[in-house]
Each structure stands twice: as structure tokens, then as C-alpha cells.
Amino acid sequence: MATIEVTDLTKDYGSVLGVDSVSFSVEQGEIFGFLGPNGAGKTTTIRTLLGLLAPTDGTATVLGADVRDDGEFIDAKRRIGYLPAQLGFNEEVTGEQVLDYHASVKGDRRREELLEIFTPPVERPIREYSTGNERMLGIVQAFMHDPELVIMDEPTAGLDPLKQEEFNEFIRGERERGTTIFFSSHVLSEVRRVCDRVGILRDGELVGLEDIETLLDQGGKRVQVETTDDLESSLPALDGVVDVNSFADGVQFIYTGEYNTLLRELASHDIREIEISEPPLEDVFMHYYGDDESTRANQEVESNV
Numbered sequence: 001m002a003t004i005e006v007t008d009l010t011k012d013y014g015s016v017l018g019v020d021s022v023s024f025s026v027e028q029g030e031i032f033g034f035l036g037p038n039g040a041g042k043t044t045t046i047r048t049l050l051g052l053l054a055p056t057d058g059t060a061t062v063l064g065a066d067v068r069d070d071g072e073f074i075d076a077k078r079r080i081g082y083l084p085a086q087l088g089f090n091e092e093v094t095g096e097q098v099l100d101y102h103a104s105v106k107g108d109r110r111r112e113e114l115l116e117i118f119t120p121p122v123e124r125p126i127r128e129y130s131t132g133n134e135r136m137l138g139i140v141q142a143f144m145h146d147p148e149l150v151i152m153d154e155p156t157a158g159l160d161p162l163k164q165e166e167f168n169e170f171i172r173g174e175r176e177r178g179t180t181i182f183f184s185s186h187v188l189s190e191v192r193r194v195c196d197r198v199g200i201l202r203d204g205e206l207v208g209l210e211d212i213e214t215l216l217d218q219g220g221k222r223v224q225v226e227t228t229d230d231l232e233s234s235l236p237a238l239d240g241v242v243d244v245n246s247f248a249d250g251v252q253f254i255y256t257g258e259y260n261t262l263l264r265e266l267a268s269h270d271i272r273e274i275e276i277s278e279p280p281l282e283d284v285f286m287h288y289y290g291d292d293e294s295t296r297a298n299q300e301v302e303s304n305v
């Protein structure tokens with residue numbers, strides 16, 4: 001059985017559908033990234049998975065327990081670590097007291113090890129913490145009882161680049177240990193570096209569910225060509241050319257078509273320099289994030305190829 005199994009999950013807030021018939025599963029040991037623009041429904045899904053929000057429709061099971069069944073879910077909860085987006089610690093207590101309390105409820109197997117990597121000033125009261133310090137304390141709390149599954153809502157928000165990188169490395173280590181990790185993020189580079197698979201939400205609907213390599217393959221290649229003649233006007237005739245931008249000595253575009261077709265076309269031009277590279281992940285995701293009808297149509301065409 002999958003670690004997380006979500007089927008037709010719907011949350012109707014009355015004024016708005018927070019999530020609309022979302023289905024996906026996360027396997028044991030997977031690192032699953034949950035992406036989407038602001039208001040897409042990531043936090044709603046996460047809070048539902050933790051039994052903090054009752055779904056209007058559909059089902060969700062986590063570690064085999066139905067999230068709607070309090071009795072069944074209470075045991076599963078002990079085996080889950082959670083890092084919310086809004087940490088909401090009591091400002092008056094110290095970090096150590098926060099961790100001591102958590103230890104008394106859920107356990108304390110990894111506190112010291114985690115505090116070597118993430119370094120909140122545990123002896124000081126939370127009111128003196130920076131945003132990054134609070135986030136680090138939250139990360140320690142989420143992992144310290146050595147849970148089987150850790151669910152995190154934007155775990156690196158507020159961390160400096162060095163700590164973000166340490167977090168990425170730590171998560172890769174967790175994969176080796178077999179921990180299942182589900183997290184939402186806006187940081188595409190981190191998603192790329194640590195996730196096995198991603199789900200992409202938009203307006204409450206799941207618009208993409210891919211392993212990260214497939215997603216990048218679908219994103220095509222960025223081709224940059226320096227030429228002395230007019231390559232740009234012949235590009236529209238080639239299938240798979242998008243996002244054409246000209247620069248002083250040439251042209252740059254994203255190419256999702258056959259290499260042979262492109263090379264035949266290039267061979268009829270005077271080429272000075274050519275560079276074929278992976279597009280920035282941002283460009284790949286923009287197909288999903290964009291909100292105009294043409295990007296939506298492109299995305300549908302691509303997913304049918």
C-alpha cells in the first residue's frame with residue numbers, strides 16, 4: 001500500500017474550491033514535491049493529509065489510516081513528522097522547551113544529530129528567533145522522532161542559501177534511510193535536486209504528475225545559435241520551436257522536436273556558434289504556472305504527444 005493515497009480529494013471552502021477532485025499517491029521512500037502558484041491548494045491538501053482539515057469529498061489515507069477516522073489516524077500521526085508553513089511556536093518558551101515537549105509526545109531519537117546540521121539557538125526564547133532560526137527549529141521538530149513520513153509546507157522559506165543547500169543534502173540522506181517525504185515548495189532548484197516526482201497544482205486541480213526527469217525531457221532543450229544570416233524567419237516552420245528570442249548575432253529558442261530536423265535546417269545557414277542546453281526549470285514549469293489560454297492549450301498538446 002502507498003504511504004499516501006489521495007482519491008478525488010475535494011475541499012470546498014464555500015467561497016472557493018481549495019482543492020478540486022485531486023488524486024495521487026506517494027510510495028514508501030519517495031521524495032515527492034508539491035508545486036503550484038500561490039493559492040493553488042497546496043496547504044489545503046497538506047492540512048487534509050494531517051487530519052487538520054476535513055475534506056468535503058474524496059478520500060485520503062496516510063500510512064494506511066483514513067485521515068477522517070480520528071481513532072485510526074491517531075496512531076499514524078505518531079509516525080508522521082510535520083513542518084507547517086506558519087510555525088506558530090509559543091514566543092515565550094525556549095527552543096529547548098519546544099523540543100522537550102515534542103520529545104515527551106512523540107519521541108527524541110535524532111535531536112542531537114539534527115541540531116548539528118540545523119542550528120537554532122535552542123537556549124533562547126522563540127521571540128528572539130529570526131525567521132530562519134524558527135524554520136530550523138521546525139525542521140528539527142519534524143524529524144527528531146524519526147518518523148516514517150515527513151510532510152512539510154515550504155520547508156526552506158526563510159533559510160539562507162547555505163542552509164537551503166544543507167537542507168537539500170539532508171533530504172537526499174533521508175532518501176537513503178528510506179524516509180518518505182512530501183513537501184510543497186516554490187524553490188524549483190531544490191525540487192529538481194531532491195525530488196523523485198512532482199505533482200503540480202493549479203486552481204485546486206492537479207495539472208501535472210511526473211517524475212522529475214520526464215518533466216525536464218518534456219521541457220525540451222534551449223538552443224542558442226549565432227548566425228550571420230536570417231535563421232529566425234525559418235524557425236516557425238519547424239515543429240517544436242517555442243519561445244523564440246533574437247539577440248545581436250543570433251537567436252535563442254526552446255526546442256522539443258527531433259534533433260535531425262533541427263540539424264538539417266541549421267545546415268542550410270551560416271552558423272558561427274551553437275549551444276544546446278537544458279532550459280531553466282522555471283521555463284519548464286511556466287507551462288503549468290501560466291494562466292493564459294495559449295499556455296494551457298500548449299500544455300494540453302504536449303501532454304497528448
Ligand SMILES: Nc1ncnc2c1ncn2[C@@H]1O[C@H](COP(=O)(O)OP(=O)(O)OP(=O)(O)O)[C@@H](O)[C@H]1O
Pocket residue numbers: 013015016017018019036037038039040041042043044045
Ligand atoms: N480557511 C479558508 N477559507 C476560505 N478559503 C480558503 C481558506 N484557506 C485557503 N483558502 C483558499 O483556498 C485556495 C487554496 O489555498 P491554499 O492556501 O491551499 O493554497 P497554496 O497553494 O498553499 O498557496 P500558497 O503558495 O500561497 O501558500 C485559495 O484560493 C485560498 O484563498
